[in-house]
Amino acid sequence: MTFHRIKRLAAAASVAVILLLGAGAMTTANAQRVVVRPRVFVVHRPFFGGGWWGYPYGPYYTDPIAYQREQGYSDGLSRGKDDAKHGRPDDPNSHSHFRNSSSVTYRDAFAQGYADGFNGSRR
Numbered sequence: 001m002t003f004h005r006i007k008r009l010a011a012a013a014s015v016a017v018i019l020l021l022g023a024g025a026m027t028t029a030n031a032q033r034v035v036v037r038p039r040v041f042v043v044h045r046p047f048f049g050g051g052w053w054g055y056p057y058g059p060y061y062t063d064p065i066a067y068q069r070e071q072g073y074s075d076g077l078s079r080g081k082d083d084a085k086h087g088r089p090d091d092p093n094s095h096s097h098f099r100n101s102s103s104v105t106y107r108d109a110f111a112q113g114y115a116d117g118f119n120g121s122r123r
Contacts, residue, residue, distance in 0.1 A: 038103060040064050069105050072105065072107065073112060075097050075110055077116055079097070079110075081120070092111050095110075098110045
């Protein structure tokens, strides 16, 4: 009878360990997520005035907001013209550039460019 009790206790302990390991694996799988960080674009110019190297300016920092605005408008304009040309509906959300963007500035500029491209191309 003692052997039977030990056998049952060992089986219960092994089932408990398996359940704990399974719960731990599911917890780590749910904890993983994608973090999207905005990009910062920096352009390095020569340290000195640069007249000899062809750059008349010193080092400067480009504004990431202005870059996103310009890129969004350009992307939206081309996608809007293409949709109007092919008779697709007026919906900027149908494009992954607009849908997957984490930048509000890019999305606003894309929508403005899309509207300009879609309406300007129909005339």
